Amino acid sequence: MEATIAITEAEHKKTKPDPETLQFGKTFTDHMFTMEYTEEKGWIYPEIKPYAPVEIDPAAMVFHYSQSVFEGLKAYKGPEGDIILFRPEENFKRMNRSNRRLRIPPINEELVLDYLRQLLELEKDWVPSAEGTSLYIRPFVIATEPSLQVAPARSYKFLIILSPVGSYYPEGIHPVSIMVEDHFTRAARGGTGTAKTGGNYSSGYTAQSKASSEGHAQVLWLDGVEKKYIEEVGSMNVFFKIDGEIVTPELNDSILEGITRKSVIELLEYWNIPVVEKRITMQEILKAYDEGRLEEAFGSGTAAVISPIGELHWKEHTLIVNGRDTGETTKSLYQTLTSIQTGKEDDPFNWTTKIKL
Amino acid sequence: MEATIAITEAEHKKTKPDPETLQFGKTFTDHMFTMEYTEEKGWIYPEIKPYAPVEIDPAAMVFHYSQSVFEGLKAYKGPEGDIILFRPEENFKRMNRSNRRLRIPPINEELVLDYLRQLLELEKDWVPSAEGTSLYIRPFVIATEPSLQVAPARSYKFLIILSPVGSYYPEGIHPVSIMVEDHFTRAARGGTGTAKTGGNYSSGYTAQSKASSEGHAQVLWLDGVEKKYIEEVGSMNVFFKIDGEIVTPELNDSILEGITRKSVIELLEYWNIPVVEKRITMQEILKAYDEGRLEEAFGSGTAAVISPIGELHWKEHTLIVNGRDTGETTKSLYQTLTSIQTGKEDDPFNWTTKIKL
Structure with missing residues (x-):
């Protein structure tokens, strides 16, 4: 057209x-x-x-x-x-x-x-x-x-x-520290959380400022009802690798349906890596961590594509993920997605649109 | 100055x-x-x-x-x-x-x-x-x-x-029909509900449109967590008269602190009419109604000053308040507040600021 x-x-x-x-x-x-x-x-x-x-x-x-x-x-x-x-x-x-x-x-x-x-x-x-x-x-x-x-x-x-x-990672991809927000709410059930509307963004400034002042890169948002379930990280969706399986919060009416999130899931399925969308509590993540089963954690979004998480701070707990190193799956996802996006690698999914000049 | x-x-x-x-x-x-x-x-x-x-x-x-x-x-x-x-x-x-x-x-x-x-x-x-x-x-x-x-x-x-x-009531003050919103949320605990910020307003359009299409003037918002507690009516605070006592939701971090609300409370206290700020469930209002103890209901805000509520629709229940007539206390509040605001009545509270020309 x-x-x-x-x-x-x-x-x-x-x-x-x-x-x-x-x-x-x-x-x-x-x-x-x-x-x-x-x-x-x-x-x-x-x-x-x-x-x-x-x-x-x-x-x-x-x-x-x-x-x-x-x-x-x-x-x-x-x-x-x-x-x-x-x-x-x-x-x-x-x-x-x-x-x-x-x-x-x-x-x-x-x-x-x-x-x-x-x-x-x-x-x-x-x-x-x-x-x-x-x-x-x-x-x-x-x-x-x-x-x-x-x-x-x-x-x-x-x-x-x-x-x-410019490059989101001028010095190479590196894991960041995340603060789990216990008081402020990004979006509630019945609210506008799934919509990309301005009000969802400025409402997060106070929590982000608190996180920044304590030396963390981003906030991890919990659900607005019980403050138990994991929703998003800053303005990214979030994934965890536990026992070789990738889990991510299932979509509800307070989580933004990320296009990078969807691509991550499709790519993992293509690779035959198990990926599950479900409700996940912060308590489950802590338990997996304490039992040595939390292998990787990362955010997904347009700006960073994939952002590895090196530390999670929740109440009195500090979770050091994968020794603050970028995990293997995180790294593969970043490499493959950015290579497809920039045309350096084949696009078996037909995700890209090329404008010939 | x-x-x-x-x-x-x-x-x-x-x-x-x-x-x-x-x-x-x-x-x-x-x-x-x-x-x-x-x-x-x-x-x-x-x-x-x-x-x-x-x-x-x-x-x-x-x-x-x-x-x-x-x-x-x-x-x-x-x-x-x-x-x-x-x-x-x-x-x-x-x-x-x-x-x-x-x-x-x-x-x-x-x-x-x-x-x-x-x-x-x-x-x-x-x-x-x-x-x-x-x-x-x-x-x-x-x-x-x-x-x-x-x-x-x-x-x-x-x-x-x-x-x-123009006048909010060109044909005289009259009670309106209100729909209690069970799905959509205006504001959540930890959100921006106490702030007068745009995002709290456009987020309500879908619920308001649903209410309007069913013939109601406004939405009554319940809390974002349990969908049990009464918060506000449209963009007004809300009051109920039960057994001669006026009750209104106590302030929390999801209710706007209305200046008309505050003035209503101060005026009722001045009149020695009992007024209580507390958490109120919709179930309590229904119970009071069923027992014949719900005497009046009204909203308060800058636009209407006082807006009597004639009907409340919640799930399968219809509550006809005071036979759809404006109650005595509602009427007195409206009369006194508008008379003070327009300088027709003395202002014992020193609420008004006069600009002499």
Whole structure:
């Protein structure tokens, strides 16, 4: 599908940043994609234009009631110079699931993927090629109707912005320390935890700040009801290897359905490594640890792909996982996923979408 | 305190709307107040200027992670032509409590109240005087730093916008039907429920839509843990009169600390009507109803002040409260609070702040 779209090129192009010093999500490319939604006309005015501030009414509902959703995915420069996307159709499917939860009108997933393709073609020189680098893609929807009524908006803006990002592991993949959060809650049963909506993120700042001040990289969230069951790590899904079997919390309405999580499960099944989705208590992890059966632990997400966990801190307990080394399965998953994502390895799953230039 | 502030008057003034046809939060006045926050300088550039769209970077963190807080209060035209505010210092205190939860830097409450006073002096002709009308005041803070990192922003914008609003009860105060929500959760223990932050509002749209489609005005939220304890009604606090005693859910970290709620409790104590804050289950309300002891029920909030509840729908039960009539205590609270707010009755509590013109 080739979707028609208005394109205005930037007159002055920015200087590309040094890939060595790139920080996550701080530098943006020359162009962005925008479209509008009105109740009468649906999604209209698809447009690629110079990256610039947007003009928004101060009464726009996104400012007051946070009616918004977002997605995050990465584009890599392939070995033959093409641009490789990893399961992008999954991101737009999930965006529509988030839209439904937040009462935002659905987008046309195929059309939006084509808009993204056209934006990436224009911004092809922004996709970095150094080891570990990529172009981070942020599609998002915000409620723009100027109204203070507590109700779904009647107008929205959809945007895609692009940010070149450096390697998540400039000094090589290394395990991190995680604090299990006993007081604060990320998401509750019946809440918005499965949706990628802003409110799930700023609500975690206090817990993250507590963890950081105690020297931990991330928070491990427990369920909002009993504070017993493991949900997520920071903004990643979480996996444990116990007695050779990989376990991960089963999806419920407070866990984000990660695309990397899904790929990890599919890859493990392909490798014939047993993988189980179930409710897991922190107590079970502690027991496995005490009995010497906790072999590995890692998080999965778009930013880090795979993030090994070296320490878990829960109440008075400290669990040192695999002697603070990256485990074998963790390492294989990271290697294989990043090699498929960057086109260095065959893609038996047909996960990647290649944009030929 | 007279705070120094840059004022730019609008060249063209808007036509004031007919107070008969005003909808809540749809019309805005000629001017707004804005100030900025930077890590280096704190809150700077306080300014009153023409109401207009704001220019914001598409990467502004408020769009992605909903780091925002807001307040809501009303200004009334007093009998002597002055402008009356109801406990405005409580709103800015609460804004700072919300700020703390969302990791937003605190505002100077006294200064901000003076900025509001200056804005209201300029917009004095926008305060409507017809019965039941008022000027709704919406102070809010949004994270403006352009960054996709999941972390508190380093720059913010604080704004105050004003909207003339019509009577909440153009045909007189009347009881509404409420649906008790059994599945969806407004806020969980350890979540952000006590903070006035956007994420708590859009997360309720699905439940509200379900309630509306079944002919109910609002949702009654139960606790996120056991789905047993009563928390709030829509965006109001809730009260019940049982055996002559008024009961309301005690504050916890998932209930918003309403300023009208606080005023209702203080007024009842002043009247020597017994009032108790405690955990209340929906089962207890049903039992009281079945035994003929549930005398009245009402919500409290800035928009409606007091909103009588005529019906409660919970699972297979329908509770008709006081024959769908507004109860005596409900009526007295509404009369007294609105009379104090509009300056028609003495204010023995010193709740009101008068701006002489």
